[in-house]
Amino acid sequence: MIEFMKSIAKQAGAIALAGQLELQKKRIHTKGNARDLVTDTDRAVEEFICSRIREEYPQYGIFGEETGKSDSSSEYCFIIDPIDGTASFVHNLPNWCVSIGLHKNGEPIVAVVYQPSMNDLYYAEKGKGAYLNGTKLHVSACDTLVESIVGTGFFCLRAGWKEENNLKYVSRIAPLVCDLRKYGSAALDACLVARGSLDAWWELCLAPYDIAAGVLILTEAGGRITDLHGGTEFPQKGIMGSNGALHSTLLKFFEDHQDLHS
Numbered sequence: 464m465i466e467f468m469k470s471i472a473k474q475a476g477a478i479a480l481a482g483q484l485e486l487q488k489k490r491i492h493t494k495g496n497a498r499d500l501v502t503d504t505d506r507a508v509e510e511f512i513c514s515r516i517r518e519e520y521p522q523y524g525i526f527g528e529e530t531g532k533s534d535s536s537s538e539y540c541f542i543i544d545p546i547d548g549t550a551s552f553v554h555n556l557p558n559w560c561v562s563i564g565l566h567k568n569g570e571p572i573v574a575v576v577y578q579p580s581m582n583d584l585y586y587a588e589k590g591k592g593a594y595l596n597g598t599k600l601h602v603s604a605c606d607t608l609v610e611s612i613v614g615t616g617f618f619c620l621r622a623g624w625k626e627e628n629n630l631k632y633v634s635r636i637a638p639l640v641c642d643l644r645k646y647g648s649a650a651l652d653a654c655l656v657a658r659g660s661l662d663a664w665w666e667l668c669l670a671p672y673d674i675a676a677g678v679l680i681l682t683e684a685g686g687r688i689t690d691l692h693g694g695t696e697f698p699q700k701g702i703m704g705s706n707g708a709l710h711s712t713l714l715k716f717f718e719d720h721q722d723l724h725s
């Protein structure tokens with residue numbers, strides 16, 4: 464299974480890169496609002512991944528960002544974000560990836576994230592560790608805010624969240640950490656925590672396909688994932704992924720957080 468998923472993620476990345484070279488304005492569309500972008504390439508990549516899954520695992524369920532949920536009673540479900548970081552993809556920035564997670568009864572068991580611009584392939588199987596291009600990953604050991612580099616994202620603003628949005632938490636956390644980063648791909652944020660480049664990352668308003676693969680890669684690298692109240696209802700109640708050492712310290716900044724995302 465892992466070899467199949469690694470192979471289709473790399474092929475999907477090649478399709479995306481080819482599509483990026485031909486990207487024209489007429490092929491860029493919006494979804495829920497003017498800032499939520501989708502391109503013909505997002506759709507072509509998802510169609511490729513789904514067609515390969517249907518060939519090899521026809522009985523398994525599929526949940527893709529662009530095509531929704533298939534009708535399946537299987538305990539297995541592939542969860543696909545064909546391009547995570549479409550805004551970066553459209554603007555020729557490097558931080559986008561193909562993300563494919565396999566869940567069994569709702570729990571992640573295999574995950575791949577491929578970043579074509581770096582030729583970086585992250586992958587994990589439950590209980591077997593997480594890897595980047597064959598090298599085992601481990602989260603950082605940083606345990607003080609002042610030394611930490613922390614990532615976040617702002618889909619909540621694109622979704623129109625007004626008072627209760629991420630700006631409040633950024634203004635609390637930014638003055639206390641070494642620095643913040645905003646890469647525009649939740650899947651890559653999780654992988655960057657897994658490899659120890661970020662010490663933590665949080666976001667308020669994500670969908671299951673944004674994090675289906677990243678959560679397994681991060682936890683298999685020794686990290687911790689919770690919602691913003693320290694529970695397991697992510698991403699509905701926000702998400703925090705960290706090296707573990709900084710987790711409870713960071714959660715304290717969210718004690719008054721109200722969940723708006725259903």
Ligand code: IPD
Pocket residue numbers: 544546547548549550616617618619646647648649650666668669673
């Ligand atoms: C987006 C990325 C981004 C996050 C947004 C997502 P998309 O995914 O994961 O990091 O801030 O919330 O929607 O739309 O590029 O697949």
Ligand code: CA
Pocket residue numbers: 544546547548672673
């Ligand atoms: Ca996404």
Ligand code: CA
Pocket residue numbers: 505528544545546547548549
């Ligand atoms: Ca996407």
